[in-house]
Amino acid sequence: MAxxxxxxxxxxxxxxxxxxxxxxxxxxxxxxxxxxxxxxxxNLDESGLMRFLQMPSEWTSILTNPWTVFTYMFVHLDFxxxxxxxxxxxxxxxxxxxxxxxxxxGGLYVLGxxxxxxxxxxxxIYFQFVMGRQAHVI
Numbered sequence: 837m838a839x840x841x842x843x844x845x846x847x848x849x850x851x852x853x854x855x856x857x858x859x860x861x862x863x864x865x866x867x868x869x870x871x872x873x874x875x876x877x878x879n880l881d882e883s884g885l886m887r888f889l890q891m892p893s894e895w896t897s898i899l900t901n902p903w904t905v906f907t908y909m910f911v912h913l914d915f916x917x918x919x920x921x922x923x924x925x926x927x928x929x930x931x932x933x934x935x936x937x938x939x940x941x942g943g944l945y946v947l948g949x950x951x952x953x954x955x956x957x958x959x960x961i962y963f964q965f966v967m968g969r970q971a972h973v974i
Contacts, residue, residue, distance in 0.1 A: 861925075888901070889908060
């Protein structure tokens with residue numbers, strides 16, 4: 837009889853790209869929640885960890901942390917944020933795969949994350965200059 841871990845690995849290997857992306861996102865969420873729990877128990881500052889994973893608000897910071905271009909698209913801090921994003925990915929990813937292939941879905945996932953970040957940065961800059969106050973990137 838296969839263990840729980842073996843079945844998870846087998847489903848990951850045999851699954852579609854939608855399944856793989858969901859597994860990756862959930863795994864990153866669980867590991868991040870565990871690390872944040874450990875940081876809170878030892879009274880450590882978790883902002884350094886988040887700065888290491890999230891896309892920086894200044895474009896020049898991407899030069900010093902280039903991995904954040906990819907890591908931030910898998911970071912979900914809240915259960916409902918993760919749940920709703922994975923629900924959308926599950927349903928619309930399945931529909932997408934009826935007409936397109938897995939490579940195209942992977943490209944769309946990355947491109948969609950980059951466009952979302954760009955629009956977030958653009959709106960932050962827009963509100964900062966037009967409204968005359970600092971806007972926070974969520």
